[in-house]
Amino acid sequence: MGAEEGSNPPPPPPQAAPAARPQPITPAEFLSWKQRKDAEEAARKAEAAQKREADIASGAVQMNGRELFKHEPWVFDNSIY
Numbered sequence: 001m002g003a004e005e006g007s008n009p010p011p012p013p014p015q016a017a018p019a020a021r022p023q024p025i026t027p028a029e030f031l032s033w034k035q036r037k038d039a040e041e042a043a044r045k046a047e048a049a050q051k052r053e054a055d056i057a058s059g060a061v062q063m064n065g066r067e068l069f070k071h072e073p074w075v076f077d078n079s080i081y
Helices: 002-007 027-058 065-071
Strands: none
Touching: none
């Protein structure tokens, strides 16, 4: 039994992953990344808002209080005021 345990060499110690980017990023690279990230986030939010509006219109989801207030279903004609 002792010979079987000794026949397997111990696993090598984990090595640190090499740095993906040895030089720091420039301000222009950061701004480019930040603009791209913000644009992707804005597109995601717009898509989610459109989906929610479609779900509300189809009756799958109810409006929350803020959406109801913005929608103003009680105002039918502005000429009264």
